Amino acid sequence: MKAALFIPCYVDAFFPEVGIATLELLERLGVEVDYPLDQTCCGQPMANSGCSDDAAATEALFVKNFSGYDYIVTPSGSCTHHVREHLTAIPQSEATLKVRRSTYELVEFVHDVLNVRKFPWAKFPHAVGLHNGCSSLRALRTAKMSEIEEPFFSKPLDLLSNVKGIRFVTPERPDECCGFGGTFSVFEEPVSAKMGHDKVADYQRAGAEYIVSADMSCLMHQKGCAERLGAAIKFIHIAQILNGARA
Amino acid sequence: MSRIDHSEASSKFIEAKDHLEFHDRRLWDLRKKRDRESEVLPEWEELRSLASAIKEHTLSHLADYLEEFERNAKRNGAQVHWARDAAEHNQIVFDIMSSNGANMLVKAKSMLTDECDMRPFLENRGIEVMETDLGERIQQLDDEPPSHIVVPAVHKLRGDVARVFSQTIGTDPDNSDVHYLAESQRQHTRPYFLRAGAGMTGANFAVAETGTVVVCTNEGNADLSVNLPKLYIASIGIEKIIPRIEHLGVFVRMLSRSALGSPITQLTSHFRAPREDTQMHVILVDNGRSERLGMADFWSSLKCIRCGACMNTCPVYRRSGGLSYGATYSGPIGVIIDPTFNLRKYSSLPFASTLNGSCTSVCPVKINIHEQIYKWREIIAKRHQLPFVKQEAMRIAGKVLSSPKLYRAAVETAGSSIDYLPRLMMYSRLNAWGRQREVPAAPELTFRQWYLQNRSKQ
Numbered sequence: 001m002k003a004a005l006f007i008p009c010y011v012d013a014f015f016p017e018v019g020i021a022t023l024e025l026l027e028r029l030g031v032e033v034d035y036p037l038d039q040t041c042c043g044q045p046m047a048n049s050g051c052s053d054d055a056a057a058t059e060a061l062f063v064k065n066f067s068g069y070d071y072i073v074t075p076s077g078s079c080t081h082h083v084r085e086h087l088t089a090i091p092q093s094e095a096t097l098k099v100r101r102s103t104y105e106l107v108e109f110v111h112d113v114l115n116v117r118k119f120p121w122a123k124f125p126h127a128v129g130l131h132n133g134c135s136s137l138r139a140l141r142t143a144k145m146s147e148i149e150e151p152f153f154s155k156p157l158d159l160l161s162n163v164k165g166i167r168f169v170t171p172e173r174p175d176e177c178c179g180f181g182g183t184f185s186v187f188e189e190p191v192s193a194k195m196g197h198d199k200v201a202d203y204q205r206a207g208a209e210y211i212v213s214a215d216m217s218c219l220m221h222q223k224g225c226a227e228r229l230g231a232a233i234k235f236i237h238i239a240q241i242l243n244g245a246r247a
Numbered sequence: 248m249s250r251i252d253h254s255e256a257s258s259k260f261i262e263a264k265d266h267l268e269f270h271d272r273r274l275w276d277l278r279k280k281r282d283r284e285s286e287v288l289p290e291w292e293e294l295r296s297l298a299s300a301i302k303e304h305t306l307s308h309l310a311d312y313l314e315e316f317e318r319n320a321k322r323n324g325a326q327v328h329w330a331r332d333a334a335e336h337n338q339i340v341f342d343i344m345s346s347n348g349a350n351m352l353v354k355a356k357s358m359l360t361d362e363c364d365m366r367p368f369l370e371n372r373g374i375e376v377m378e379t380d381l382g383e384r385i386q387q388l389d390d391e392p393p394s395h396i397v398v399p400a401v402h403k404l405r406g407d408v409a410r411v412f413s414q415t416i417g418t419d420p421d422n423s424d425v426h427y428l429a430e431s432q433r434q435h436t437r438p439y440f441l442r443a444g445a446g447m448t449g450a451n452f453a454v455a456e457t458g459t460v461v462v463c464t465n466e467g468n469a470d471l472s473v474n475l476p477k478l479y480i481a482s483i484g485i486e487k488i489i490p491r492i493e494h495l496g497v498f499v500r501m502l503s504r505s506a507l508g509s510p511i512t513q514l515t516s517h518f519r520a521p522r523e524d525t526q527m528h529v530i531l532v533d534n535g536r537s538e539r540l541g542m543a544d545f546w547s548s549l550k551c552i553r554c555g556a557c558m559n560t561c562p563v564y565r566r567s568g569g570l571s572y573g574a575t576y577s578g579p580i581g582v583i584i585d586p587t588f589n590l591r592k593y594s595s596l597p598f599a600s601t602l603n604g605s606c607t608s609v610c611p612v613k614i615n616i617h618e619q620i621y622k623w624r625e626i627i628a629k630r631h632q633l634p635f636v637k638q639e640a641m642r643i644a645g646k647v648l649s650s651p652k653l654y655r656a657a658v659e660t661a662g663s664s665i666d667y668l669p670r671l672m673m674y675s676r677l678n679a680w681g682r683q684r685e686v687p688a689a690p691e692l693t694f695r696q697w698y699l700q701n702r703s704k705q
Contacts, residue, residue: 009648012694013658014687019694023702035698041648046641048602050624050633054645061649086621134603146282147560147608149291173275177562181601186679187637188599190258191566193683194267195601198566224684 001114002032003071006062006103008079009041011216018216021239022075022106028121028243029114031073036065043089044082048182052089059090067095071113072103075239077136077215078182080105085139106239107142107214111155118162121244125165128236129208130156131199131222133215134177142214146175156214156238163241171202180221196225204233214238250592251574253599257567260402270402271566274395277559280508281609294501299613301494302550306540312455312488313531319458323520325527333363336532340365340447340480341372343528347478349374349444353436355462355469356380357449358396358553359482359532362575377439379468381432388415394569394577397506397555402568436468446472448518450483451552452498453529456491459519460529463502463512470516480528481518485536486549498552501611505554539587544622548583550612557606557616563599572596579606583619586627594632597623658693 003026007019026033042062046055062083066072074080083103090096110116136142136156143154160166179185179195186192200222203211211233213219219235226233236245261267285291305312317327328343330336336359344352352374354360366376366387378387382399386392389411393399400408405423412428413420416435422428440446448469452461460481462469473479489495503512521527540546558564558578569577574585574593582600585593597620606616627633633641647653680686692700 007694009654009658014690016690016692016694016697020697023698035695035702037695037699037703038651040651040654043648045648046645048621048624049598049637049641050626050628051638051641051645052625052628054641056645057649058645061651134601134605138604138608145605145608147605149285149289175605177601177603177605179562179601181603183637183640184598184601188254188257188563189679189682190254190261191563191599192601194261194566195562196684198271220687221684224680224687227685228683 001030001071002034002069003073003109004066004069005033005035006039006042006066006072006074006079007035008074008076008216010220011075014220015216015237018075018237018239021237021243021245022073025106025110025239025243026073029110029116031114034069039065042079042082043087044079045182047082047086047089056089059087062087063090063096063099066099066103070102071109072099073106073109074103075106075214075216075237077105077133077140077142078217080108081135081139105136105140105142105214107136107156107159108140110242111142111158117158119159119242119244122162122242123164123244123246124241126209126247127167127169127207128160128210128212129169129171129203129206130160130174131178131203131211131213131215131218132156132175133213133218136214137175159242160212160238166241169203169206169208171206171208173202176202178218178222180218182217185221192221193225196221197229200226200229200231200233204231208233210234210236212236212238212241251572251595253567253571253573253595256571256573257599260568260571261566266402266404267566269404270568273401274559274565277506277508278556278609281505281556281559282508284504284508284510288500288504294497295611295613298497298501298611299550301489301497302612303547305488305490306486306546306549309485309488309540312490313485315455316453316458316488317531319456320529321458323458325458325521325529328528328530330530330532330534332534333365336363336482336530336534337365337368339530340482341369341374343478343480344369344374344445347444347526349476349478351375351377351439351443352445352447353377353379353439353443353472353476354447355449355464355472356383356399357447357482358393358575359449359484360447361392362534363482363532377436377443379436379440379472380464380466381429384432384436385411388412391570392575395555395558396553396576402570440471440475443476445478445480446474446476447480447482448473450481450487451502452489452495453483453487454490454492454495455488457519459492459517461495462516462518463499463514464516465513467514470514473516473518474522477525478528479518479521479525480530482530482532485531485533486551502552502554505556505609505611535587539584542587545583545587545619547614548580548619550614551580552612554611556609556611560605560609562603562605563601567599572599579616579620580614583616583623586623590627590630591632594627597627655695659696
């Protein structure tokens, strides 16, 4: 199987190790991975600010980069959500619609498309708190949300629970947004930072050594908060654990 | 009219640490109770779908059901008035009262009368208005609007209430016992029920089939307001109509569970007809609702039953307080309703959200609140109501991110990436990211640079 890898701008610039883990994990699972070199961003920062006109050229570039692929995989729930539901600043050509249909968040892709549950190389002997980003949880529906009455399910837990040695801790408010919210994080800084500080404290009280998530943007924000608070808690993307990172 | 600056207001709210912690905890507690109540009903999600469908049906046949309600209410002996806007509503109330020689109004809680700014209108014309709901009364005495549509004074600690009551109704300033305070308010209010020439309620539901006004309360004050004075006025937003009495059960089962996490309110009162020798008036108020009904992306906000569940679950609302929205309706539902009243004034509100979507998922009538918030952002940008700095930041971001060359120049020199993304985001406020957070460290290589060195086949 062949897939294109989309590494979101902030992962490219700040967290290359997450991109590398995603690439290596997909390759371990037998996927032939292309990385289109002219990629930048999906357009979400502008679109979420209401500026669809400013998002259009970036969205068009995204479609141009990825239109040749049946699967586009990215280690980000919110970018996937943007492409799937909100990539509407440009005309909805057949190519655009195909790209929108073909884009998957990494956990979804591994869980639903590759249908893999075993990661024999993975071992992570730590207490982790799983943070489901709001786009993954409530838009992509990768796990049961606490607000809805439905049977329990969790795609990230399905994958992580097969990692040797891993232990999960549950914070008091597992589904509470961490407060990143894209440009919200700076234009609504007081509330954003308070939410982030509260989130980190909740995981700490639950005894988490690590916060793990499929959404690096949430982790970037929480990590910034934790470091400022001097909290001894570490952050890791789910791709890194599934790819065999030990710490 | 000046713009509300939600971020600035929230910053003040957050500074009052004790208040903030209490507010967040108290409302989160309501959310948890709501979860427990919905969990015990296996048909909860079915009820939500049903409630949504009944509301959508009603709103798409609204004129018919309103006229049916009017016919039946009149048949019951009530007098029915139609108010196009807040001014007409307030004038009608005044005319009803003055033509009956009434100069004191005891009223139950109603967001609609706050929306219409009724109290100052009547008070300026010599009518005394007494709020009889405890929370609303606290807010009236403190000269503040309600901060929450169900628990109007939830942002206050009991010490604040002791201060307000001691300065206004003469309680002991050092006694902040909640029972003492509640009882004092009750004793203070009682004589007004007996003296008032008119009583008023809002409505949770108005049943077209029977012409009945249904009011759900916990304090008994609405029933006293209706049943003691000679004159009863019900002010009802036109979206409160439901077609048949059998539909009421669906909503009554969800309302208090969603609002307070209790199975039902203490009282569910059906006001159908005037008592002997008294008058019952019903005012059906539009005040922008018809216009909203015509808005393709926003009409379904009229399904709202004002339970406040979206506010209780909202992590932003819990940490900024209702007053920070500067509007009658705050929290997620306020964010999507307020711009219909004044787009410019409320243009910051749709940005007071992380788009997390929890509001949509708790909503008992399935309003797609966070999707409407997203839509409002587009409209606000298109109508040039974004702050200049944000507009510029997005214009620059759009240019850089649509050009592989500019993008790479911005992120690829080691160290310069630090300047790049955060700077785009920090455009408006000097280092807003870094005030309470560390900036991520720049790696040696971007992912793309690593890829070219390690993997590229070219």
